[in-house]
Amino acid sequence: MTLSLALNAPSAADQVWSVGQLNASVKRLFETHASKPFWVRGEILQCRVWSSGNWYFTLRDKGSQVRCCMFGLNAARAGKPPADGTEVYVLGKPGFYEEKGDFQLLVSRVLPTAAVGGQQQELERVKAVLQKDGLFDVDRKRPLPKFASTIALVTSRDGAALHDVVTVTRKRWPCARLYVVSARVQGEGAVDELVRALRLVNRIPRLDLCIVGRGGGAREDLAAFNSEAVCRALAAVRVPTVSAVGHEVDISLTDLVADLRAATPSAAAELAVADRRDVLRALDDLSGRLAASLVNRTRLAEERLGRTGDRLQVAIEGAIQARRSVADRFAAQLDALSPLRVLGRGYAVPFGDDGRVLKRLADFSSEKRFRLRVAEGDVRARVE
């Protein structure tokens, strides 16, 4: 919505705004065009804490000032209100107090610039030392196992990271076993607890992977993940590591030391474990190949059997032919040697009634009947 005001004297035809409409319109303008918070640097003046817990203060520089309000919850996290003259960064967005028509900055965080400077210096120091010792080297990075099934998760027992990793892992790869090594991830004692937890990880048997991380937080809440001790303990973990410090803008030093950086704990779980659906698809593929291979192999065996059968038939036919040739040869020889062949030349053989051959003169008594065999057959005969 755009704001347009008639500056001339109102006429009956013009629209006249009420104060309420005007302020509501201005408020909408702010809400539409300045919805994201940003950082502003200035000096604190007159910070007042109301009974509601809200802070009201002025932020100024040389030439300008702006009224600021920080509501109870954010104020409670910030601790003690800063003294007058403290140089600070504030994170806020413009707001418009409709009832009074006041412009103000709605602040969610206040950071003294001196503290930020000190933190930055320490971060640079640790980064330089770890870099010198090769903890960020690319050739140190180990590949993640394809099917991680036992995973250690170093995080806060009460944080969102635990819930997110469990949810994603349960959905993707429920065959996994998750070992939760809890540690405070921010505030006092966080560094010591993270170091102790990472050392404990090395004592878990048959481990595939370690995820260390936390859910989203403000920049100063991530300090433990930039500590030298935590980075060195992470580098000493004997299985591949994933750092998942849930802050979209900043990269923590554990992100640089770990074998893999994930933007959030959920993303870490997605990178760490396989997806059951992919594996089921792979099993379907293997199943298809297995069936096809057997069909193929059976077909090959049938073909081989067929070829063997053909060869056997040829062999048998050959053998029969050979035997037949031998038989024919013998038959021809027998035929040549047969005494009956002589009959073809005009000879005849006499046989008595008893079937004996009549060889002698005495065999032929007068009137004796006998058979005379000639080439074509027998002839009945009688002696005169």
Next chain:
Amino acid sequence: MVRSESGDSPAAPLSEELSRLEEIVRKLETDDLELDAALVLFEEGVARLRAARERLAKAELKVQAVLEEAGGEIRLTKLDA
């Protein structure tokens, strides 16, 4: 020394099952096996496929808290998360 409340140990990794299955299929596809040997491999492949599918279907994520006791011993307790 690690003590677990449930007392069970992690099952053999599924990755080994999948590798063996790959090997079986590859052998059946490429090796000049006798039919008898091929059938034995085929049966092994079918059994492993069935087992892997069942395992995936029945799987239930186990979440355990790792605690270090005063004596330095590690204790695992079931965690409802």
